[in-house]
Amino acid sequence: MKNSDSKNKMELLDRLCREVLKSSKYMNVCEELIKNIGERELSKRKNFDEALKSTKNKLHQIGGAYFVKRPEYGNWIEALRSARKTGDKDLLREKCLEVMNYHHSTRERLNTLDKFYSRIFSTLPQIDSIIDIACGFNPLSIPMMPVSENIRYYAYDVYRDLIDFLNEYFSILSIEGLAEARDVTQNPPKTHADLALILYAIPCLEQIDKLAGKRIMESVDADFIVVSFPLRSLGAREKGMRKHYEVRFNALLKGKEWETQRLDFDTEMVFIVQKDGAS
Numbered sequence: 359m360k361n362s363d364s365k366n367k368m369e370l371l372d373r374l375c376r377e378v379l380k381s382s383k384y385m386n387v388c389e390e391l392i393k394n395i396g397e398r399e400l401s402k403r404k405n406f407d408e409a410l411k412s413t414k415n416k417l418h419q420i421g422g423a424y425f426v427k428r429p430e431y432g433n434w435i436e437a438l439r440s441a442r443k444t445g446d447k448d449l450l451r452e453k454c455l456e457v458m459n460y461h462h463s464t465r466e467r468l469n470t471l472d473k474f475y476s477r478i479f480s481t482l483p484q485i486d487s488i489i490d491i492a493c494g495f496n497p498l499s500i501p502m503m504p505v506s507e508n509i510r511y512y513a514y515d516v517y518r519d520l521i522d523f524l525n526e527y528f529s530i531l532s533i534e535g536l537a538e539a540r541d542v543t544q545n546p547p548k549t550h551a552d553l554a555l556i557l558y559a560i561p562c563l564e565q566i567d568k569l570a571g572k573r574i575m576e577s578v579d580a581d582f583i584v585v586s587f588p589l590r591s592l593g594a595r596e597k598g599m600r601k602h603y604e605v606r607f608n609a610l611l612k613g614k615e616w617e618t619q620r621l622d623f624d625t626e627m628v629f630i631v632q633k634d635g636a637s
Contacts, residue, residue: 370406371396377410384417386519391541392417395566420562421516424462424494431523435530442530447501450531454498461495463558466588466625471502477621478584479504481630486510487551489580491542492559497524500533511535512549514542543570546577554580558588558626560610561603572610575631583631590625603627 374396378384384392396413403409434457441450455471458464467474479485487510490496497513511533513524521537528535540547543566556578560571567573575583587603607629611618617632 367397367400370400374400374406374410374413378413378417381414383422384414386517387417387421388516388518388539388541390539390545391516391566394541394544398566416565420565426460426462426465429460429519429523431519435523435526438527439530451501454501458495458498463588464495464499466590467623470623470625471499474623475499475503478628478630481619481621482553482582485552485582487553488512489547489549489551489554489578490514491547491554491556491574491578492516492563493524493537493555494520496555496557497527497535497537500531507532509533510551512547512551513537514540514547516541541566542574543567546574548579550579552581554578554583556583557586560585560606561587571606575610581633583633584628585631586626586628588626600627 371393375389375392378387378392378396379389392413395416396409399409399412399416400406403412434453437453437456438450441453444450455468458468485505486508488505490511490513493513493515497511500509500511503509511528513521513535515521515524515537516539518539521539524537525535527533528537538547543563556574560574563570563574575585585607587599587607589599604627611631616634619630621628621630
């Protein structure tokens with residue numbers, strides 16, 4: 359009987375995953391994430407249709423809601439390639455900023471991007487490698503980061519078409535980089551890097567799993583972690599978010615003897631964490 363129940367659950371989960379992937383909105387989400395969310399929703403909803411609907415809603419909340427409009431990856435690649443061929447760094451920067459404007463998490467810091475990264479990197483030793491968790495369009499900001507041309511960059515997100523775009527972008531800019539589609543809440547990256555960026559990501563990831571933020575910060579193999587939290591909702595409301603996320607961050611570090619530093623910006627609150635053994 360147990361084997362039969364287990365088989366039925368797996369069949370339902372596979373069916374739910376197929377139904378989600380039929381939607382043009384979610385067809386590029388990695389199956390690992392869909393099944394993670396779908397399994398939870400199937401266990402607590404009355405029927406399959408409710409579980410399917412709630413799975414799609416959750417996918418929208420943690421990812422889909424952040425796209426300003428449907429991405430135009432093909433056009434963006436051609437624009438980046440053309441800008442790169444000119445050798446004009448300002449033009450390349452301009453094209454990167456244009457792409458970043460189409461995702462809410464990067465859009466909010468466009469006007470202060472140079473200040474944002476110069477303040478962060480001024481507190482760090484030389485950084486030769488970066489892990490970017492739930493990256494979105496953030497790798498497009500590499501030309502604005504005060505890092506060497508030899509930087510190694512590892513980016514992770516749940517959208518396969520975004521990952522394909524980023525790998526092509528790395529190639530165009532001759533960046534030693536690799537983007538992968540994965541559900542980092544269940545499968546954090548194993549790659550070592552000097553620095554891990556977890557920008558705006560923890561509130562989204564904890565909508566899937568309340569322990570995701572803690573698990574990722576503990577497991578990520580980096581000497582330093584930069585964690586940021588938004589100070590406004592997507593609807594531009596503050597709603598006491600500064601205090602809420604300050605409390606949440608302190609809870610994440612409870613019992614840890616990691617050194618931390620806080621930087622405040624107009625749109626987000628940033629914490630720089632030095633993990634044990636980093637120098």
